[in-house]
Amino acid sequence: MQLNEALKLYDLELFELGARANEIRRKYHGDKVFYNRNRHINPTNICSDRCLFCGFSAHRKNPHPYTMSIDEIAQTAVKAQARGAKEVHVVGAHNKKLGLDWYFEMFKAIKKAAIGIHLKAMTAAEVDFLSRTYAIDFDEILDRMIASGVDSMPGGGAEIFDEKLRAQICDGKVKSANWLLIHELWHGRGRKSNASMLFGHIETRAHRVDHLLRLRALQKKTGGFNAFIPLLYQTKNNFLDVKKPLDSEEILKTIAISRIILDNVPHIKAYWVGLTLNLALVAQEFGADDMDGTIERESINSAAGADSKDGVNEKLMRDLITSAGFTPIERDSMYKEIG
């Protein structure tokens, strides 16, 4: 698919686009809506990067710097597992004070304390940050992640791949080509990961479509992406001056177009944290098949205004999915059905 052809999808009427996306979604998943029981852990908010969209970093608008101890992180995983979480999603800011080994010790401590939990950790942006800070190559970091218990990689740090726009909103962060390369290397190790896109800020439709096409090309090569997550930009406490947040029609069109362009990626997540639970449910009619998870504690989007700080309880998640006319399916991190 070429950029111009893909871009024309936005000209379709919303419900026509939704029907096309829904067809792909139903072929893959019928009326199932997936979610998991997970816990987000963000070990530190002290960051050497300066992403203009971020309200989480302690540098500017968030005046409360913190770093969790390894023991605190491991105990958080243990408690979450005791409450039923099957996955911990561990990503943090780029804190130069922690040292390289800290990461691998932290992963080992989680896996030792919470036996059997799935560890989804390290965005490609973090891998790149460690590589640049400690002058070691991506391969070595990925091998050490595997040796210390990381099971899969989350999709964060992708933002928008267009190099010019990227330089405007997150200069100094992992380059687009390296984000893609890190995931390719990870897939080459037989491992799965997710991919994301931050949208609804100062990007254009063409930037989004270009981003999706680059992911489509990599997926064609590796088949290693499990899910794509279109992350809706949250407007508060950050340094991007976005005058007009996206309306629901444009959001749903973007989710539907993601489903159509990424028809080689099995799952599209409507991340309820950024979309709200209601819009994430509507998105299930427009190509999405996953709500993400119960999360328990969320710091990145809530720092920028989302109503997600305390996650969502499982009963509410299931009830909402059912009342929207779908079948709720608890899944593990690799999309094996649990119940």
Ligand code: V47
């Ligand atoms: O990469 C930062 C985003 C991401 C804002 O892989 C913001 O399963 C909205 O990637 N508004 C991290 N978003 C979160 C992420 C993720 C989330 C859920 C599931 C998975 C997965 C991955 O948060 C960052 C960045 O794009 N972010 N600031 C903001 N103001």
